[in-house]
Amino acid sequence: MPREPNPNFMAGVPELMILRLLQDREMYGYELVQAIKTESADVISFGEGVVYPVLHGLEDDGAVTSRRKLVDGRSRVYYTLTAKGERRYRQLADTWSSLAQAIQSVLKGSRYATGL
């Protein structure tokens, strides 16, 4: 039988975090790049080369919608989470949670406990 794959392993974290941030309010790409950096206390930093393609992919899948807005003479593309995107977020969050716990359960017996 074909081996059941891990959920593509730790991949999809950028997507997960972007969906999470869009849950609160509509945001634009450049803003997301900085928000991820800030909210993770500078531990995680996804470049624009990561964020924009994810955004476009999400839009193609109908997980977000976009609209162009002019703010202070600047053109921005704001993204809004759809119901589908909400479901997708839950699914990814579950996967992440499950995975993190599994890793934790293997790590926990360690002599070197990080106490996450």
Add this chain to the structure above:
Amino acid sequence: MPREPNPNFMAGVPELMILRLLQDREMYGYELVQAIKTESADVISFGEGVVYPVLHGLEDDGAVTSRRKLVDGRSRVYYTLTAKGERRYRQLADTWSSLAQAIQSVLKGSRYATGL
């Protein structure tokens, strides 16, 4: 200025788990494949195509040593953690911990809290 990279993002989890298991006792490849599956309650499953290359890489780097042992007429290659491997484990565990916490901190405000 050159962007400071994430620790290669979530990569290195197989290595992390293998090092962790070798902390307790010497083990052989096939055993590790099953131990990861079992100890993670079947959530994570790395194929042999993942485990063996990691083991070889660790040996090349001096993080583990190997010795061939005959058990019940079966030839097995047992791997033992070295001091260098121990240090490497701590480093990876720290990275993982830091990363997981950072993700958690972004996720925690969510309406859909998984309560990891």
Add this chain to the structure above:
DNA sequence: CTTGCATACCTGCCAGTTCGAGGTATAATA
């Protein structure tokens, strides 16, 4: 005024990881 920096968007290619599929061999079991 023009140089530089921050904002804001985008794409393409490269490098690193993981996965699956395949290959070999022996021992035990049916």
Add this chain to the structure above:
DNA sequence: TATTATACCTCGAACTGGCAGGTATGCAAG
């Protein structure tokens, strides 16, 4: 004798994420 479980291994595909680069505007400093 055939299949399953043990035990080792490697290759190439696929997918990520990362970086470098490219465009354009507004604002501030020189």
